[in-house]
Amino acid sequence: MSQILEQLRYAADQPLFFTRLFFWIFFAVVLAGYSFFYRKPPLRNAYLLIVSLYFYYKAGGLFFLILIFSTLVDYFIGIGIHSSRSQQKRKWLLALSITVNLGILFYFKYAYFIADILTNLVKEPMQVVNILALAWNHISGMHLDIHHIALPVGVSFFTFQTISYTVDVYRKKVAPVKSLADFGFYVSFFPQLVAGPIIRAASFVPQLYQPYRLIRREVWHAAFLILAGLIKKLLFADFLAVNLVDRVFENPSMYSGFENMMATYGYALQIYFDFSGYTDIAIGVALLLGFRLPVNFNSPYKATGMRDFWRRWHISLSSWLRDYLYIPLGGNRHGSFRTGIHILVTMLLGGLWHGASWQFVLWGAYHGVLLVIGRWLQAIPSWNAFVKKIPRGLKVFFIFHLVWLGWIIFRTATPGQMVSMLHELPGVFNPGLWVQWLKSYWMVALMMVTGFVLLWLPDSLKERIRGGFIGLPYWFKILIILSVLLLAKEIQTTDLQPFIYFKF
Amino acid sequence: MDRYPPYKILITLVLIALPVTGYLLLVPGTQHKTGWLNQTGVSPALINAVPAMAGGTRKGPDLPVAADTESVKKNSVDFTPPRQPIEFFGDTAVLEPFFQQLYHYSQGLGQIRILHYGDSQLEEDRITRYLRARLQAQFPAQEDQTQIQVENIPKRGSAGIDLVPDHGPPPSLIIMQFGINVVRARTRDFSYYTRALIKQIHRFMAVNPHVSILLVGVSDMAHREANAIYSYATVPLIRDAQVEAARKIPVAFWDLYKMMGGNGSAARWYLADPPLIREDMTHFSFAGGEEIANQLFDALMWAYHRWIIKFNSNSNEPDT
Numbered sequence: 078m079s080q081i082l083e084q085l086r087y088a089a090d091q092p093l094f095f096t097r098l099f100f101w102i103f104f105a106v107v108l109a110g111y112s113f114f115y116r117k118p119p120l121r122n123a124y125l126l127i128v129s130l131y132f133y134y135k136a137g138g139l140f141f142l143i144l145i146f147s148t149l150v151d152y153f154i155g156i157g158i159h160s161s162r163s164q165q166k167r168k169w170l171l172a173l174s175i176t177v178n179l180g181i182l183f184y185f186k187y188a189y190f191i192a193d194i195l196t197n198l199v200k201e202p203m204q205v206v207n208i209l210a211l212a213w214n215h216i217s218g219m220h221l222d223i224h225h226i227a228l229p230v231g232v233s234f235f236t237f238q239t240i241s242y243t244v245d246v247y248r249k250k251v252a253p254v255k256s257l258a259d260f261g262f263y264v265s266f267f268p269q270l271v272a273g274p275i276i277r278a279a280s281f282v283p284q285l286y287q288p289y290r291l292i293r294r295e296v297w298h299a300a301f302l303i304l305a306g307l308i309k310k311l312l313f314a315d316f317l318a319v320n321l322v323d324r325v326f327e328n329p330s331m332y333s334g335f336e337n338m339m340a341t342y343g344y345a346l347q348i349y350f351d352f353s354g355y356t357d358i359a360i361g362v363a364l365l366l367g368f369r370l371p372v373n374f375n376s377p378y379k380a381t382g383m384r385d386f387w388r389r390w391h392i393s394l395s396s397w398l399r400d401y402l403y404i405p406l407g408g409n410r411h412g413s414f415r416t417g418i419h420i421l422v423t424m425l426l427g428g429l430w431h432g433a434s435w436q437f438v439l440w441g442a443y444h445g446v447l448l449v450i451g452r453w454l455q456a457i458p459s460w461n462a463f464v465k466k467i468p469r470g471l472k473v474f475f476i477f478h479l480v481w482l483g484w485i486i487f488r489t490a491t492p493g494q495m496v497s498m499l500h501e502l503p504g505v506f507n508p509g510l511w512v513q514w515l516k517s518y519w520m521v522a523l524m525m526v527t528g529f530v531l532l533w534l535p536d537s538l539k540e541r542i543r544g545g546f547i548g549l550p551y552w553f554k555i556l557i558i559l560s561v562l563l564l565a566k567e568i569q570t571t572d573l574q575p576f577i578y579f580k581f
Numbered sequence: 582m583d584r585y586p587p588y589k590i591l592i593t594l595v596l597i598a599l600p601v602t603g604y605l606l607l608v609p610g611t612q613h614k615t616g617w618l619n620q621t622g623v624s625p626a627l628i629n630a631v632p633a634m635a636g637g638t639r640k641g642p643d644l645p646v647a648a649d650t651e652s653v654k655k656n657s658v659d660f661t662p663p664r665q666p667i668e669f670f671g672d673t674a675v676l677e678p679f680f681q682q683l684y685h686y687s688q689g690l691g692q693i694r695i696l697h698y699g700d701s702q703l704e705e706d707r708i709t710r711y712l713r714a715r716l717q718a719q720f721p722a723q724e725d726q727t728q729i730q731v732e733n734i735p736k737r738g739s740a741g742i743d744l745v746p747d748h749g750p751p752p753s754l755i756i757m758q759f760g761i762n763v764v765r766a767r768t769r770d771f772s773y774y775t776r777a778l779i780k781q782i783h784r785f786m787a788v789n790p791h792v793s794i795l796l797v798g799v800s801d802m803a804h805r806e807a808n809a810i811y812s813y814a815t816v817p818l819i820r821d822a823q824v825e826a827a828r829k830i831p832v833a834f835w836d837l838y839k840m841m842g843g844n845g846s847a848a849r850w851y852l853a854d855p856p857l858i859r860e861d862m863t864h865f866s867f868a869g870g871e872e873i874a875n876q877l878f879d880a881l882m883w884a885y886h887r888w889i890i891k892f893n894s895n896s897n898e899p900d901t
Binding site for chain 1: 584585588594595596604662668669887891
């Protein structure tokens, strides 16, 4: 019994991954309770809010106070903006909301980064002191570590979500949420709390007042999404990470060009399968509770241009950056030079959002420059005529490799590591090792080939597979789900790997 | 409209979860893989405060079976990295002189002399003896060669910044294993240690410009406090200072702290059966010394074989 209680408590090393059995037991309990409340929207929302707060406590411990703080601040500011008549006051309230949210984000995410930059500037070692923990220790008499600032789970996602809310209220795009419980539910809805998709009040809040209307077809659509997500994460992403990608990126200069090449392709697959797999599960779980989350990925590796890529990759973030950063900066309304600057700034900050590291900034800059170049080229009529003649497959191949090069910047921890990896890559043309590598790595190679085939299956075929699954008899579907889960369990070689986007 | 109520979903979920749970619980060999079902393992949070004499958790890390020498045959292609590979900071050339001599030696040419400097961790030849045995078994002397020499040079109380270069026959490799004497320093800024280490390594290089140097990082070290065992918070900082020195020169670096398992590992090694660390939560036992020697040997051999493979794949002879 005490062991069961122990499981229910916050454990930093065991958050509620969708890939843990514990999550599904948790979800089963949630569904059991939900059966009593799902008919009445106010009760239903309150119930899910409590469940979500517990979920966050389990993953983030004391940090759930920050979630509550952020929720309260933005709830009252939202009402304040709506009710105040003076434009001046509305502006100040909006500024306050943005300052608070970005303040939380900067304090927890970028304190070390800023201390590092300052250290380099003034040549004096800067120490980070966690003043929040210090204050908390004074108040509560607890002994939290004050020399460390840990990143609260999902802080990058929920702060962006609350910013989008207050901005939308300011722009009069949405009416403020009247009940605090409903607003808290919007901020902390647990399937998407930890790593998105970032939901907009305009599309989510109306769902709070609609009655539960989930039909059989949607349930099995959700089951299909969850199953696909688990396959992507457990069968592909984790397998490739543990058996190939991590070890090569750890020590690129120890490996030949061919191995480095395979590892970089492996990472391109891994990050897509990891994040889109997570999103699929999040969307599926939310749907099973009767809520519809926005699509976050739309076959990004089928993009035929860089802009196209960003319309397909992590859509909820790129559209957030577009609506709340790029357009307020001025978007494309100030001539092509200013537009280029706006794109660059947006992408640099978008890169920095992924973490406090120069590699992410560099990655953002890389994508920004590519987008700007793409824009310039599109303005040339003869270029457009030329692009039209290129077969689609060739375009996809080319864009995929531009993105792939970006992932090398993204994944390597330091510029030195990146350079040594790029230095090894030309060695791929020495075929001495290929056969030997394939012999000992045939399983990894097989997974990679399968992965790429799945990526590039035509959409119509994917739809038919999904439709086919939904149309199967009940017991047959259960059998398929069971066999996939057991297969994943067998292939799994190590402990569960956390989702990549949990740390952003 | 045909609504699908939550309890129906629940029934389906249970239908799926029951067989999976049963499978995890009943099929042997699956329990240890699943994080949350595994109650015997010690979670990192617990390790930070292991009761001094916890009877229940007195189960150590799985000691890897000593790598059989068959698996590291000459020129065999081994793609699986060791538990903790040697770090080169992008420059594998730093151990190249040693690898070249090792390759020549395996062809029956030349001699190998390795100097293993260290603090009290190296006393009684606790680590070096096993490293020596593994190397000598891996590279048996041929005809008129003498066996690979691995000299054990313990300097009690030293931080590895006061060593006098040896003027004997030029060594092929210098291993420096220090750090525990800095752990109790009352500071969090170890940049002075980085600078002193760099000076020391330059002193070695002044005598033997082409010597390969491998810096072994500090090991985890713990103390008892209120009936619990805590790792010293300075250990990772010292490791970082050592990494910084290795990166700047550059020389090869082997992260012993990470190999042991990072924060809390001294406690885990102490609670292992047999104990890998002695009562003082600092010094390795002979079993611990053997474990470290084996891991270091694996890391060295892996780097060596990677070096041979890379030269082969560039269709050059290793001895060019």
